[in-house]
Amino acid sequence: xxxxxxxxxxxxxxxxxxxxxxxxxxxxxxxxxxxxxxxxxxxxxxxxxxxxxxxxxxxxxxxxxxxxxxxxxxxxxxxxxxxxxxxxxxxxxxxxxxxxxxxxxxxxxxxxxxxxxxxxxxxxxxxxxxxxxxxxxxxxxxxxxxxxxxxxxxxxxxxxxxxxxxxxx
Amino acid sequence: xxxxxxxxxxxxxxxxxxxxxxxxxxxxxxxxxxxxxxxxxxxxxxxxxxxxxxxxxxxxxxxxxxxxxxxxxxxxxxxxxxxxxxxxxxxxxxxxxxxxxxxxxxxxxxxxxxxxxxxxxxxxxxxxxxxxxxxxxxxxxxxxxxxxxxxxxxxxxxxxxxxxxxxxx
DNA sequence: CACTAACTGGACCGAAGCAGTCCTGATTGC
DNA sequence: GCAATCAGGACTGCTTCGGTCCAGTTAGTG
Numbered sequence: 001x002x003x004x005x006x007x008x009x010x011x012x013x014x015x016x017x018x019x020x021x022x023x024x025x026x027x028x029x030x031x032x033x034x035x036x037x038x039x040x041x042x043x044x045x046x047x048x049x050x051x052x053x054x055x056x057x058x059x060x061x062x063x064x065x066x067x068x069x070x071x072x073x074x075x076x077x078x079x080x081x082x083x084x085x086x087x088x089x090x091x092x093x094x095x096x097x098x099x100x101x102x103x104x105x106x107x108x109x110x111x112x113x114x115x116x117x118x119x120x121x122x123x124x125x126x127x128x129x130x131x132x133x134x135x136x137x138x139x140x141x142x143x144x145x146x147x148x149x150x151x152x153x154x155x156x157x158x159x160x161x162x163x164x165x166x167x168x169x
Numbered sequence: 170x171x172x173x174x175x176x177x178x179x180x181x182x183x184x185x186x187x188x189x190x191x192x193x194x195x196x197x198x199x200x201x202x203x204x205x206x207x208x209x210x211x212x213x214x215x216x217x218x219x220x221x222x223x224x225x226x227x228x229x230x231x232x233x234x235x236x237x238x239x240x241x242x243x244x245x246x247x248x249x250x251x252x253x254x255x256x257x258x259x260x261x262x263x264x265x266x267x268x269x270x271x272x273x274x275x276x277x278x279x280x281x282x283x284x285x286x287x288x289x290x291x292x293x294x295x296x297x298x299x300x301x302x303x304x305x306x307x308x309x310x311x312x313x314x315x316x317x318x319x320x321x322x323x324x325x326x327x328x329x330x331x332x333x334x335x336x337x338x
Numbered sequence: 339c340a341c342t343a344a345c346t347g348g349a350c351c352g353a354a355g356c357a358g359t360c361c362t363g364a365t366t367g368c
Numbered sequence: 369g370c371a372a373t374c375a376g377g378a379c380t381g382c383t384t385c386g387g388t389c390c391a392g393t394t395a396g397t398g
Binding site: 172195196197211214215218225226227228229230231232233 | 341342343344345346347355
Binding site: 003004009012075110111113114117118120121122124125129130131 | 172173178181244279280282283286287289290291293294298299300
């Protein structure tokens with residue numbers, strides 16, 4: 001599981017394409033240059049605009065323009081713009097108070113650390129990191145395989161404020 | 170997106186339940202004590218057995234037994250047992266060489282670091298971590314931008330019974 | 339030795355969410 | 369005024385998942 005929506009993948013392609021030029025670009029133009037069907041590109045662009053990742057210019061000679069540099073766009077933002085808030089469980093986004101049985105619900109809140117970890121991992125990888133080939137591993141590897149007994153209380157996140165990663169290594 | 174399969178959530182419940190006793194437990198018994206429908210429990214247990222997380226004893230007086238302690242079972246293993254290999258993109262698990270257009274495929278391999286980060290985050294959280302209420306938050310949540318609208322960044326006050334589920338009722 | 343309890347493996351069906359398309363309206367440059 | 373472009377929705381086909389059921393196999397028990 002943990003499947004990423006295909007639209008999100010398209011969104012990354014579109015954003016990178018958008019970063020390749022300085023002027024505004026039209027959705028038909030992006031569709032032509034990326035090979036993605038035009039309606040799909042338009043749909044992605046709309047979601048991206050709603051998410052604040054790109055700005056739009058209406059009317060003739062209009063188009064889309066990147067709002068931020070690729071290195072300032074974490075993938076979490078892209079996913080959030082396309083797929084909505086990042087959460088693994090269905091419980092967190094809606095029916096928090098009602099579950100099927102009382103016996104299985106004590107586990108509900110327990111997914112929070114997992115959600116948090118995922119969210120964090122998605123926040124520290126930017127589109128610039130996905131664009132370049134060499135990516136500095138965000139997490140060092142403390143536990144190989146399944147030997148991780150507990151979460152290290154003192155984590156290294158102090159060095160990463162929120163968004164971008166260093167250039168490369 | 171990033172939706173976690175409901176079966177995986179059930180699997181966690183079942184595994185925790187399994188850890189609550191030392192002998193073997195039958196799937197009808199687990200179903201009765203957790204409230205999950207018996208066929209579903211059986212299905213989950215089958216996947217868990219295939220994944221090597223639990224061992225099964227066939228025949229009369231048979232049942233299932235936990236293969237490892239909860240603290241040695243990362244959620245990644247549970248997800249892998251239920252949902253298959255952890256990967257966000259559909260490209261990685263099958264049609265790696267063929268994509269729709271050449272323009273969007275340069276992004277294909279770029280999801281690898283994201284997959285890796287997710288996988289890593291999932292590997293360092295075990296069922297024992299999900300079981301206890303007070304979880305040492307490995308990553309503090311910067312919670313800027315669109316972090317968590319409803320999830321408290323710090324460890325929430327434990328309002329749910331921290332220990333395992335009560336006995337069969 | 340027969341019976342029963344329990345797991346094994348598969349097939350099956352309905353429901354839900356997603357991918358993709360299309361249409362109509364609003365906006366703006368020429 | 370016209371044309372190009374974005375905005376926002378509705379709609380449909382499809383894939384996948386959730387859940388159930390069945391026949392078969394194994395092993396303990398009377």
